[in-house]
Amino acid sequence: MEVQDKRTYQAVIGLEFHAHLATTTKMFCGCRVTYGEPPNTHTCPVCLGHPGALPVTNEKAVELGVMAGLALNCEIADRAVFARKNYFYPDLAKGYQISQYDAPICTGGYLDVSTSDGTIRVGITRLHLEEDAAKNVHVGESGRMHGSVGSLIDFNRGGTPLMEIVTEPDIPSPEAARATANQLKNILRAIGVSEADMEKGQLRCDANVSIRNPDGSFGTKTELKNMNSFRFVERGLTRELERQRAILEGGGRVEQTTLHYDPDDDEVHELRSKEYAHDYRYFPEPDLLPLQLSEAWVREIKSRMPELPAQMLARFIEQYGLSEYDAGVLTADRDLAVYYETVAAVPGIDPKQAANWITVELRGRLNEADIEISESKASPERLAELIGLVGEGTISRSAAKDVLDRIVETGESPSAVVEREGLAAVGADELGGVVDEVISANPEEAERVRAGDKKVVGFLIGQVMRATRGNADGGRVRELLLQKLDS
Numbered sequence: 012m013e014v015q016d017k018r019t020y021q022a023v024i025g026l027e028f029h030a031h032l033a034t035t036t037k038m039f040c041g042c043r044v045t046y047g048e049p050p051n052t053h054t055c056p057v058c059l060g061h062p063g064a065l066p067v068t069n070e071k072a073v074e075l076g077v078m079a080g081l082a083l084n085c086e087i088a089d090r091a092v093f094a095r096k097n098y099f100y101p102d103l104a105k106g107y108q109i110s111q112y113d114a115p116i117c118t119g120g121y122l123d124v125s126t127s128d129g130t131i132r133v134g135i136t137r138l139h140l141e142e143d144a145a146k147n148v149h150v151g152e153s154g155r156m157h158g159s160v161g162s163l164i165d166f167n168r169g170g171t172p173l174m175e176i177v178t179e180p181d182i183p184s185p186e187a188a189r190a191t192a193n194q195l196k197n198i199l200r201a202i203g204v205s206e207a208d209m210e211k212g213q214l215r216c217d218a219n220v221s222i223r224n225p226d227g228s229f230g231t232k233t234e235l236k237n238m239n240s241f242r243f244v245e246r247g248l249t250r251e252l253e254r255q256r257a258i259l260e261g262g263g264r265v266e267q268t269t270l271h272y273d274p275d276d277d278e279v280h281e282l283r284s285k286e287y288a289h290d291y292r293y294f295p296e297p298d299l300l301p302l303q304l305s306e307a308w309v310r311e312i313k314s315r316m317p318e319l320p321a322q323m324l325a326r327f328i329e330q331y332g333l334s335e336y337d338a339g340v341l342t343a344d345r346d347l348a349v350y351y352e353t354v355a356a357v358p359g360i361d362p363k364q365a366a367n368w369i370t371v372e373l374r375g376r377l378n379e380a381d382i383e384i385s386e387s388k389a390s391p392e393r394l395a396e397l398i399g400l401v402g403e404g405t406i407s408r409s410a411a412k413d414v415l416d417r418i419v420e421t422g423e424s425p426s427a428v429v430e431r432e433g434l435a436a437v438g439a440d441e442l443g444g445v446v447d448e449v450i451s452a453n454p455e456e457a458e459r460v461r462a463g464d465k466k467v468v469g470f471l472i473g474q475v476m477r478a479t480r481g482n483a484d485g486g487r488v489r490e491l492l493l494q495k496l497d498s
């Protein structure tokens with residue numbers, strides 16, 4: 012049943028991303044790009060769309076677009092043309108958006124994505140540059156357009172350099188869509204072309220989704236708009252595929268439509284239907300010259316490209332002797348990778364131990380607290396100090412985990428925590444005494460170990476650990492017990 016379902020209902024997903032480019036100024040004027048500043052404080056005649064104001068292309072934005080294209084294995088065009096995309100909306104003062112249409116700066120790339128079913132290659136159809144619209148702020152109880160008492164417009168965002176990246180419909184599942192989105196975000200951040208902070212609206216994602224017909228041809232696709240979290244991308248696509256499947260199983264037909272996923276009720280809602288016949292009346296922007304991207308300039312940009320996540324992964328395996336899994340976890344997040352390298356650079360730190368502490372212990376605690384590594388109070392220096400304390404035998408591994416709990420909360424020095432809470436490991440002499448006591452208190456078990464029943468050793472280790480309140484190294488305790496019971 013399951014197998015047949017999979018064969019009959021093959022999902023076909025394509026993604027479209029909009030990412031703010033990490034420039035200091037806007038796409039076609041000198042206004043600063045800002046977030047969270049008082050409304051309409053960073054505007055000028057160009058980004059307010061005053062008649063007669065002339066745009067000038069931001070060279071840095073073009074450079075960042077080329078970098079993104081190179082990172083996504085795209086072909087970089089030698090000539091790209093800006094075009095007017097005409098439509099009316101209050102947040103678009105000019106009545107058109109300057110974008111690129113039939114001559115984008117990058118085409119034909121790909122991205123290799125690791126998913127739970129292995130690596131898939133997702134084609135990149137195109138990457139083009141454009142400007143963001145201003146921001147509508149709906150006033151009233153609902154905070155949405157419908158039911159609000161009015162709408163205000165903040166033009167600070169208007170004209171922010173934007174890059175649109177469109178993938179081929181190569182993605183086979185909602186989970187793979189989330190992995191693709193995550194990997195793309197990671198690449199954009201790694202090479203510094205976008206901060207890609209979804210909460211600031213610097214990265215947004217739309218998805219096209221359909222179910223393949225039994226004969227292998229594409230089914231009718233629907234569009235899921237404006238998802239601002241990759242978790243919602245996965246959940247929204249899951250819901251939409253369920254909806255399409257129910258329609259097909261009921262003998263109906265999927266209608267081409269635009270939907271919105273609402274995380275509050277975990278459902279997709281129709282925005283507009285039958286809207287695919289948009290006519291934006293694109294034409295080349297008469298106020299801007301076409302971009303001429305010389306081979307030499309592109310080569311020069313390529314020569315100073317930062318390390319890509321895939322290259323970093325290979326380097327971590329090679330340089331630090333990490334497993335592919337650990338290296339993958341660490342390099343999947345630029346901040347985590349930088350954190351790791353800071354810890355591993357501390358003299359005396361074993362890089363594999365450091366990887367283990369970060370990928371398992373630290374990440375576990377961050378996930379539990381639902382915070383990013385950048386928000387963590389446990390600095391790389393603190394963690395390195397903690398790993399050092401375990402390495403030199405000052406504290407046991409289990410005590411170190413308790414100390415880590417504390418550092419993540421407070422950011423204080425591990426040595427200070429150990430001192431204050433009396434977590435220092437029991438010294439060698441003292442530990443020997445405790446082991447002797449445990450042996451004499453449990454003569455029956457001790458006898459069984461002497462007779463070769465190694466299973467009982469665990470019980471005795473537990474007794475020693477309890478007596479030392481966990482402040483002993485389990486391996487060392489086992490060693491001592493076996494030593495003493497062997498003689």
Ligand SMILES: [Zn+2]
Pocket residue numbers: 037040041042053054055056057058059170
């Ligand atoms: Zn401006």
